[in-house]
Amino acid sequence: MLRQLPNSLTFARLLLALPLGWLILREQYDWALAIGAMAGVSDALDGFLARRLNALSRFGAVLDPIADKLLITVTFICLAEVGLLPWYLAIAVIARDLVIVLGAICYYRFIGPFEFAATGLSKGNMAVQISFCVLVLLSQVVPIIPGQILLAGTAAVLFMAAASGFDYVMSWTIKAIESRKTKE
Numbered sequence: 001m002l003r004q005l006p007n008s009l010t011f012a013r014l015l016l017a018l019p020l021g022w023l024i025l026r027e028q029y030d031w032a033l034a035i036g037a038m039a040g041v042s043d044a045l046d047g048f049l050a051r052r053l054n055a056l057s058r059f060g061a062v063l064d065p066i067a068d069k070l071l072i073t074v075t076f077i078c079l080a081e082v083g084l085l086p087w088y089l090a091i092a093v094i095a096r097d098l099v100i101v102l103g104a105i106c107y108y109r110f111i112g113p114f115e116f117a118a119t120g121l122s123k124g125n126m127a128v129q130i131s132f133c134v135l136v137l138l139s140q141v142v143p144i145i146p147g148q149i150l151l152a153g154t155a156a157v158l159f160m161a162a163a164s165g166f167d168y169v170m171s172w173t174i175k176a177i178e179s180r181k182t183k184e
Contacts, residue, residue, distance in 0.1 A: 006050035024078035029140035
């Protein structure tokens with residue numbers, strides 16, 4: 001029973017995307033921050049408990065990044081919808097993820113199975129995106145955050161999305177070329 005706790009926390013985090021998006025669309029940013037904090041705590045806790053309870057699972061390894069991406073995608077779309085960030089930024093974040101998913105599908109289809117692991121740049125990208133979303137929501141609750149900081153955050157999100165997306169494309173291209181060479 002206790003070994004299922006990490007996956008249960010991850011699944012609960014996945015479900016938090018709906019109230020988070022709803023609260024942003026209703027412009028209840030203080031509650032959206034609270035939901036975001038709950039998601040952050042559950043993200044840290046599920047990984048800690050999985051290692052501590054020796055309850056690492058393939059299901060959890062797949063569900064965890066899906067929960068993270070769903071939360072980020074919903075947050076960016078809803079923040080763009082209420083005008084707190086430009087649509088091009090939400091599109092850039094989503095496009096990066098779509099390129100990675102399409103690349104994985106193509107790799108699997110044309111090359112074969114692969115072991116997916118987040119890169120350092122990808123982890124940095126997620127950290128920048130989460131920090132930026134918190135900053136945007138916080139700027140609505142505590143309106144003393146200068147606009148220049150939000151502008152710098154926008155630039156950081158764009159840069160990290162492009163850099164980490166390019167990193168994945170290059171890494172998988174190199175793996176595909178090496179795989180093809182070993183098959184010849």
